[in-house]
Amino acid sequence: MIDGGEPHLVSRNTPLVQVIDLTKTYGGAGDGRLLVLDSVNLTIGRGEIVAVTGESGSGKSTLLHLLGALDRPDTGEVLYEGKNVFGKTDEQLSEFRGSSVGFVFQFHHLLPEFNAVENVAMPAIIRQQSFAAVRSRALDLLEMLGIADRASHRPSALSGGEQQRVAVARALMNNPALVLADEPTGNLDSDTAGRLQDEILRLSRELNQTFVLATHSNALASRADRTLRLRNHKVEPVT
Numbered sequence: 001m002i003d004g005g006e007p008h009l010v011s012r013n014t015p016l017v018q019v020i021d022l023t024k025t026y027g028g029a030g031d032g033r034l035l036v037l038d039s040v041n042l043t044i045g046r047g048e049i050v051a052v053t054g055e056s057g058s059g060k061s062t063l064l065h066l067l068g069a070l071d072r073p074d075t076g077e078v079l080y081e082g083k084n085v086f087g088k089t090d091e092q093l094s095e096f097r098g099s100s101v102g103f104v105f106q107f108h109h110l111l112p113e114f115n116a117v118e119n120v121a122m123p124a125i126i127r128q129q130s131f132a133a134v135r136s137r138a139l140d141l142l143e144m145l146g147i148a149d150r151a152s153h154r155p156s157a158l159s160g161g162e163q164q165r166v167a168v169a170r171a172l173m174n175n176p177a178l179v180l181a182d183e184p185t186g187n188l189d190s191d192t193a194g195r196l197q198d199e200i201l202r203l204s205r206e207l208n209q210t211f212v213l214a215t216h217s218n219a220l221a222s223r224a225d226r227t228l229r230l231r232n233h234k235v236e237p238v239t
Contacts, residue, residue, distance in 0.1 A: 015082075016046040016177060016210050017067060022076035024062055036062045038233035039076070046177065047208040049201065051221035053238065054230035060214035063230065064180045067212060068101045069093045080178070098127050102171030106183035108163045110155040116166045117142060117151040123173040134173070141169035145199055161192035168200065172207070179204075181213045185220060197223060 019042040027034045036059040044050055052060050065071040066078060069085050078085045080100065088096060102123075110119045120138040121131055142148045145165040155163055164184065171179050184200065185193035197220050204211045213220060221227045227238040 014046045015043050016048075016080070017044040018042070018077075018079040018082075019067070020077045020079065022066060022078065023074045024059075024066060024071070025074055035233055037066075037073075037230075040233075040235050042228070042235055044210060044212065046210055047204065048226065049204050049211045049224045050213070051224035051227045052212060052214045052230060052235075053216070053221055053227060056216075058230040059233065060230055061182050063235075064182050064212060064214050067178070068103060068180045069097055070103075098123065099174055100176050100178060102174070102176040102179040104164075104167050104171045104179065104181035104184045106186045108155075108167035110163055110166060110170075112155050115152050115154050116147070116158065116162075119155070119166055120169045120173055123170060127174065138169070138173065141172055142166070144203065145169050159192075161188055161196060164188060164196055165199065168196070168203075172203065172209075175207075177210060179209055179211045181211060181215075183215055184213065185215070185217055193217065194219070 019040055022037055022040040023035075024037040025033045025035050040063070052063060054060050062071070066073055069078070072086055080096070085093070085096065111122065114122070117135060117138045118131065120141055121134045124134040124137075125131055139148060139151055142151050145168060147162050147165050150158060150162055155166070158166065164187075168184070171181075181200070185196050188196060200211060200213070201223055203209065213224065215221055221238075228235050229238050
């Protein structure tokens, strides 16, 4: 086990996240409002891998943003370990995101002026930890993802697959119980995407972390514990 990476040893039957009557709209008042999510209800277990599918514009990214408190709903609640996330102040929400949630985006958003290990360590540095104190954990995460030999390289010197592995390592830096990944393999070739899928699934099992993956990839969705589809502003199971 990597230093600082104690697994979340709780049964997968234990709810980590509960979504209750969640509704989100965008746009102007009245007929100008665009309904994205309509009274969505959902429970996600600790350590579970959940794939969220649906057509482009169906609300997958919106759902992930609400689960990770990057945005607020119009109505409804997101309970994290039984507590309403949106009952927090903005400052408390920032702390929640930094300590409890990891994010992996389709476009990895690495900082170009920093090398791989510095990018991985950034979430801890933002939380006022020194790079010297967290460098070992950042290197261990790169080792887990098979790219420790690229630690000193800046993003411009890394392949697309390597950059996305750095982004996954960065999401795990603060040992969050919940990792949200928005099309994590969407910009990768099939071989590289397959290898990254293997790593995501392995890390979830080893660290007992919950992954929610918004994806168009049938290959990735088929390997999740459960697949949900967003359609007509609702979440429905895929059987």
